[in-house]
Amino acid sequence: MNCPRCGKVYQPVMGGRELCPSCIKQEEEDYKLVFQFMTSRPSATAQEIANETGVELKEILRFVRENRLHLVKADQALRCESCGTPISSGKICDNCRKKLTNSMKKDIDNLKREKQKSTEKYSISRDKQTGNISRKKKT
Numbered sequence: 001m002n003c004p005r006c007g008k009v010y011q012p013v014m015g016g017r018e019l020c021p022s023c024i025k026q027e028e029e030d031y032k033l034v035f036q037f038m039t040s041r042p043s044a045t046a047q048e049i050a051n052e053t054g055v056e057l058k059e060i061l062r063f064v065r066e067n068r069l070h071l072v073k074a075d076q077a078l079r080c081e082s083c084g085t086p087i088s089s090g091k092i093c094d095n096c097r098k099k100l101t102n103s104m105k106k107d108i109d110n111l112k113r114e115k116q117k118s119t120e121k122y123s124i125s126r127d128k129q130t131g132n133i134s135r136k137k138k139t
Helices: 021-040 046-053 057-065 094-119
Strands: 075-079 122-126 133-137
Touching: 021 046, 021 057, 046 057, 046 075, 057 075
Parallel strands: none
Antiparallel strands: 122 133
């Protein structure tokens, strides 16, 4: 397999990053460099960090999206994937996270109700005079 970062051929490791060992090592060195810089300048923007450290902006933003780093203030370069609001970490803003959580809770509740309905027991009987079939829920 070819490394998507440098193009070298390498043997991928099951469950590991899809990078060659030398690119993984470089990535970790970049992370350490950015982390050390952020300890001395915690309020720096992603662009300032990139300019000062030489680490690519997209790499810094990936660290933030993976929650390996947390920007002190929302950065214009990092936006919520759902609504586009500037964020300081992760992939979505708090408002979108709450909406998504509520939506998922409603979906789970609906699934539970549907499952309960499908497992409820009924008795079926036929009226002897009319021949109509009726269904009654067992309690």
